[in-house]
Amino acid sequence: MKTVIYYFTGTGNSLAAARKIAAALKDCDLVPIASLKDTPGTIVPAADRAGIVCPVYDAGLPVIVKEFAERLDIGAVPYAFAIVTMGGMGVSALHQLNTILVQGCRKKLDAAFAVSMPGNFPPLAIPPAGEKKDEILRKADADLAAIAVAIQKGQPVPPGFSPFSSLMRILLYPPFARNVHGMSSSFSVEDTCTGCGTCAKVCPVKNIVMEKDRPVWQQTCELCCACLHFCPAEAIQLSLMRGSKGRGRYRHPDLTIDDMKAQRGEKSGTTP
Numbered sequence: 001m002k003t004v005i006y007y008f009t010g011t012g013n014s015l016a017a018a019r020k021i022a023a024a025l026k027d028c029d030l031v032p033i034a035s036l037k038d039t040p041g042t043i044v045p046a047a048d049r050a051g052i053v054c055p056v057y058d059a060g061l062p063v064i065v066k067e068f069a070e071r072l073d074i075g076a077v078p079y080a081f082a083i084v085t086m087g088g089m090g091v092s093a094l095h096q097l098n099t100i101l102v103q104g105c106r107k108k109l110d111a112a113f114a115v116s117m118p119g120n121f122p123p124l125a126i127p128p129a130g131e132k133k134d135e136i137l138r139k140a141d142a143d144l145a146a147i148a149v150a151i152q153k154g155q156p157v158p159p160g161f162s163p164f165s166s167l168m169r170i171l172l173y174p175p176f177a178r179n180v181h182g183m184s185s186s187f188s189v190e191d192t193c194t195g196c197g198t199c200a201k202v203c204p205v206k207n208i209v210m211e212k213d214r215p216v217w218q219q220t221c222e223l224c225c226a227c228l229h230f231c232p233a234e235a236i237q238l239s240l241m242r243g244s245k246g247r248g249r250y251r252h253p254d255l256t257i258d259d260m261k262a263q264r265g266e267k268s269g270t271t272p
């Protein structure tokens with residue numbers, strides 16, 4: 001049985017989740033949503049099962065995923081599922097996805113799951129580290145193993161409901177979606193920057209260009225924070241809310257720079 005999973009990731013949680021499900025389902029293609037960003041037209045999965053795996057942003061979908069879902073036609077796919085990874089709260093993102101799909105192709109997700117993984121937004125909460133992080137990842141692995149079984153069996157799984165998450169989406173998501181691309185201006189780089197260009201290489205939407213060995217953010221930011229978390233010198237800061245200085249960094253232990261390049265549809269090379 002053929003499966004296609006579309007994914008988006010900033011720090012590797014969603015890619016790790018997608019890979020875990022793909023490994024369990026066997027005949028499965030992983031397609032990066034970022035690599036489809038500039039392709040025209042409707043996306044029709046040619047598969048028996050189609051899945052979307054992505055993080056929750058401001059109680060909703062990353063804008064790049066929302067725009068992808070608006071182009072996705074799963075009308076003829078026998079079983080469609082979604083998994084959102086989140087730091088704490090976000091089943092509302094699954095309801096948002098269902099609404100988009102019903103409006104676009106009159107088909108809801110057959111199964112919808114939310115998995116708690118380490119949070120990656122330092123301006124709001126310091127990402128978990130050490131044993132706390134490991135424990136969250138172990139629990140996520142167990143949850144994903146159970147999710148893979150449900151998908152294999154073709155079980156119907158409606159999204160859970162959280163009034164708090166729904167309220168947060170009503171309050172937070174519209175301004176987030178309106179302003180996210182311009183949030184580039186909230187990033188800055190300190191003098192400890194070595195000019196290595198890692199930030200530009202890992203940005204899923206190629207929003208960073210290097211000028212005079214310093215990153216310059218353009219106007220297509222998704223706020224995934226890959227640049228922030230990958231910077232080997234911790235020289236990138238984000239001035240939203242409580243800021244990011246000294247507030248920890250996170251990326252999933254399996255995530256490589258090559259993975260981030262592959263997400264952009266680029267061939268991977270040797271990972272520095």
Ligand SMILES: Cc1cc2nc3c(=O)[nH]c(=O)nc-3n(C[C@H](O)[C@H](O)[C@H](O)COP(=O)(O)O)c2cc1C
Pocket residue numbers: 008009010011012013014015054055056057058059060085086087088089090117118119120121223224225252
């Ligand atoms: C801009 C932004 C907004 C976020 N908003 C939420 C949120 O509303 N609820 C939540 O539980 N986690 C939130 N998170 C945390 C991520 O959803 C979570 O860490 C996710 O697993 C990251 O996935 P990734 O590693 O695939 O990028 C947010 C992260 C970012 C960068």
